[in-house]
Amino acid sequence: MTSRQxxxxxxxxxxxxxxxxxxGLPLYINSSLLxxxxxxxxxxxxxxxxxxxxxxxxxYFRHMLxxxxxxxxxxxxxxxxxxxxxxxxxxxNPIAITLAMTAHMxxxxxxxxxxxxxxxxxxxxxxxxxxxxxxxxxxxxxxxxSPFIVGLLLTDSDYTKVYMLSIGILAVVFIMFTSMYRNFxxxxxxxEDFMAAWHAIKEHRNxxxxxxxxxxxxxxxxxxxxxxxxxxxxxxxxxxxxIGEIFTIMLLPFILFQIPLxxxxxxxxxxxxxxxxxxxxxxxxxxxxxxxxxxxALFWALALFGTRVGASIVEIMNETxxxxxxxxxxxxxxxxxxMTRPIGFMVGPTLASLTFIFLDFRYLFLVIAVxxxxxxxxxxxxxxxx
Numbered sequence: 001m002t003s004r005q006x007x008x009x010x011x012x013x014x015x016x017x018x019x020x021x022x023x024g025l026p027l028y029i030n031s032s033l034l035x036x037x038x039x040x041x042x043x044x045x046x047x048x049x050x051x052x053x054x055x056x057x058x059x060y061f062r063h064m065l066x067x068x069x070x071x072x073x074x075x076x077x078x079x080x081x082x083x084x085x086x087x088x089x090x091x092x093n094p095i096a097i098t099l100a101m102t103a104h105m106x107x108x109x110x111x112x113x114x115x116x117x118x119x120x121x122x123x124x125x126x127x128x129x130x131x132x133x134x135x136x137x138x139x140x141x142x143x144x145x146s147p148f149i150v151g152l153l154l155t156d157s158d159y160t161k162v163y164m165l166s167i168g169i170l171a172v173v174f175i176m177f178t179s180m181y182r183n184f185x186x187x188x189x190x191x192e193d194f195m196a197a198w199h200a201i202k203e204h205r206n207x208x209x210x211x212x213x214x215x216x217x218x219x220x221x222x223x224x225x226x227x228x229x230x231x232x233x234x235x236x237x238x239x240x241x242x243i244g245e246i247f248t249i250m251l252l253p254f255i256l257f258q259i260p261l262x263x264x265x266x267x268x269x270x271x272x273x274x275x276x277x278x279x280x281x282x283x284x285x286x287x288x289x290x291x292x293x294x295x296x297a298l299f300w301a302l303a304l305f306g307t308r309v310g311a312s313i314v315e316i317m318n319e320t321x322x323x324x325x326x327x328x329x330x331x332x333x334x335x336x337x338x339m340t341r342p343i344g345f346m347v348g349p350t351l352a353s354l355t356f357i358f359l360d361f362r363y364l365f366l367v368i369a370v371x372x373x374x375x376x377x378x379x380x381x382x383x384x385x386x
Contacts, residue, residue: 009131011180012119013138015173019115020142022169023108025162026085028147028247030101031226032233033159037094040230044349047226050102051346057106058335058342061113069186074114078174081107085170088163105345113338118181120323132319133262140254140312147251151244201336206383207325211340213275214318216375218344220282220311223352223368231361232300242297250304253312261316270384271317278313279375285310287369290362314375321382 026033034043064073080103087100119135153161201207232238232246265271285306292303326333351371355364 009119009122009134012115012122013134015177015180016115016135017138017142018169018173018176019111020139021145022142022166022173023111024143024146025150025166025169026088026104027143027225028229028243029150029154029159029162030104032229033088034097034101035230036159037092037097043226043230044353046098046101047105047222047349048346049098050105051342051344053102054106054109054342055339055346058109058339061110062335065117065186069184070114070117071181071184071186074111074181075174075178077107077110077114078170078177081111082167082170082174085163085167089160089167105342109338109341112341113334116334116338118184121184130259130262130266132323133259133316136258136262136316136319137255140251140258144248144251144255147244147247149244151241151248154240154244198336201333204325205381207322207333209378209382210318210321210325211337212378213279213314213375214322214337215340215344215347216279216372217311217314217318218341219348219351220286220344220368220372222345222348223364224286224307226349227352227361227364228304235361236295236300238295238297238300246297246301246304249301250308252305253308254315257309257312258316261313262320265317265320271321272379272382272384274313275317275321275379275382276376278310278317279372279379280310282307282310282314283369283372283376286372287366289365290369 031043031047034046038046061073064076068076084100084103084107087096087103091097119131149165150162153165201211229243232243233240238246261274265274285303289303289307292300294300322337326337351367352364355367359367
């Protein structure tokens with residue numbers, strides 16, 4: 001019996017939804033937790049250091065896959081994630097919180113990496129866009145529900161309730177995953193080291209370009225995830241209940257657009273044109289945030305919704321293009337693609353910290369908008385798949 005018979009796409013979508021809900025719950029409060037124990041000025045430093053740790057850990061991840069297989073690797077990663085979240089409940093020690101946050105971010109990256117392998121093992125090239133669209137939408141539903149739930153839980157600013165719920169969801173996922181994926185047959189992972197893969201990706205210019213556009217996306221996410229909650233709560237004056245409602249509306253594009261956009265990428269347009277449109281919308285709407293002084297929750301929700309319309313387009317196009325060009329055995333190439341996330345989360349807070357030296361907080365949105373525009377230049381040189 002092959003691995004394709006062991007795991008169905010529907011089970012991957014379900015597990016991905018629950019994992020996204022688990023990861024989404026603490027996503028927008030992690031920076032506030034760190035600020036409460038370390039101060040606002042040190043939040044960016046923690047995310048930068050944690051992202052560097054992710055890059056170092058990824059260097060050993062392929063060896064874990066080869067030795068343990070994808071099933072056991074993901075099991076151990078989930079155990080480490082449970083331990084990290086448990087630390088947030090057990091102590092307020094700044095050092096312990098910082099180390100646990102680093103472990104949490106590493107685990108989140110590895111969880112998504114392992115799920116990529118499961119998904120690629122069941123995917124078909126001609127349906128890559130649709131399958132990736134459904135996968136990302138399943139995760140987006142989980143992420144969408146998260147800020148609303150957080151808003152309901154944080155009526156008294158007690159972060160522990162959020163982390164307790166996140167732990168409970170992951171425990172359920174662990175049980176489901178163990179029973180459903182136990183018989184997974186690992187593909188034979190390629191043996192190339194990082195340097196060999198780097199030389200290969202340098203020669204494959206289109207793959208290098210799509211890695212850069214993915215880096216830009218995660219640079220955008222890093223700044224928006226870390227600093228938007230702080231900006232809305234401390235500078236605009238919204239309560240966590242209002243922020244939860246704003247973020248719920250903000251994330252709707254990931255549910256509304258990614259499945260039809262994946263279908264369009266497979267059947268009609270290809271990825272290039274939509275990537276250009278996505279970057280243009282993201283840059284325009286993000287830059288506009290600099291000039292918004294309104295205290296209307298609905299106005300901010302619609303403005304942030306606009307930024308995610310563009311980001312949702314970029315995300316599904318990046319995923320579709322990359323996975324049309326690779327497969328589940330090419331772990332070095334996949335690692336380079338997934339390394340764009342920690343690199344983005346390393347560069348983003350560093351860029352923000354430098355921006356705050358010279359400019360007011362609100363101009364951070366304008367700075368990131370200008371950087372996002374470079375994605376259009378890169379995409380213009382991309383060879384489409386259609």
